[in-house]
Amino acid sequence: MGHLTPISKDDDARWMGAAISLSQRGRGRTAPNPCVGAMVVRDGSVIGRGWTRPHGRPHAEAVALEQAGDAARGATLYTSLEPCAHVSPRGPTCTASIIEAGIARVVIGLRDPDPRTDGQGIAMLEAAGIAVSTGIGANEARRAMQGFLSRQHLGRAHVTLKLATSLDGRIARSDGESRWITGEAARAHGHVERARHDAILVGRGTLDADTPRLNVRLQGFEDRAPMRLLLTRGTATAGWTAVASPEVAAAHPGVDHLMVEGGAGAASAFLNADLVDRLLLYRAPILIGEGRAALGDIGLASLADAHGRWRRVDTRMLGSDTLEVYERVRD
């Protein structure tokens, strides 16, 4: 192979950003495995791209290496997570595949907290004479794999709460009418968010009031079918899995990313249990006046207790509606 152009730190950040973007194509479908993105780059050109496939296999690195073929020899592989080092009956380790492919350098976003890998992938690559850089784009990689990391560290899903409100914080009129508060663009965005979650949850009150379908109604996303969870102390309804508490919902097997779509009772129950990690607040430029509040009791001891809990990480216009995204501040 010919001369390889030296790679600068800026290039590393750029390629890693692209690998992290790719990783999001699998988000919501790779549990119990993380959604990883990988790129093989040679002489400034991308020769392989991969992201974790549904149910977690094949891994992103395996897909990218297969695409690159023989050209991978001497190239750089970017991956948002440390390549796996543990043998599985579902395929060879990515570490072994990378060594075999003759990759010269591996750039890693995050070290894998899974105890079966946790640094061993890096050690094996280095022992094989491969140059390894870690921590490139680590914050973005962390955000891209929130579900997997939450499962690893806290034993539960990463939980997003979606609220669609009027300017005066109502989620429905007092007779329960709530369709629609937000416009088409905001609702389409909500569908993209659904596609990025393994499961969607509503409370029994919302099921009775709205009979929501909770499917993904967007072109190109028709094959996405998040699991449907119903928060109720009662029994299940056909097509829904009943969960008796927010804790049970968040611990549900196969769910790394959970989206709570309301209503007020369900949203308050999750906030009361401090199980909301991310808040999607769609706000329409309308006033409803007398109507249903977005939230009931969320267990606040004082106003001081309410401050410092939420950090805004994004804000944008969707048609005439505003979307604000907040993350729970945790120590």
Ligand SMILES: NC(=O)c1ccc[n+]([C@@H]2O[C@H](COP(=O)([O-])OP(=O)(O)OC[C@H]3O[C@@H](n4cnc5c(N)ncnc54)[C@H](OP(=O)(O)O)[C@@H]3O)[C@@H](O)[C@H]2O)c1
């Ligand atoms: N604008 C929006 O974003 C939006 C979104 C969704 C809904 N909505 C509106 O919100 C209204 C419904 O809200 P809602 O507050 O009446 O109902 P809800 O939150 O959908 O459901 C309340 C039910 O959830 C279950 N529940 C609540 N906390 C629980 C806990 N800790 N453990 C176990 N189960 C629990 C209970 O079911 P059981 O009684 O069966 O035990 C409770 O009756 C509707 O008008 C709907 O149109 C608006």
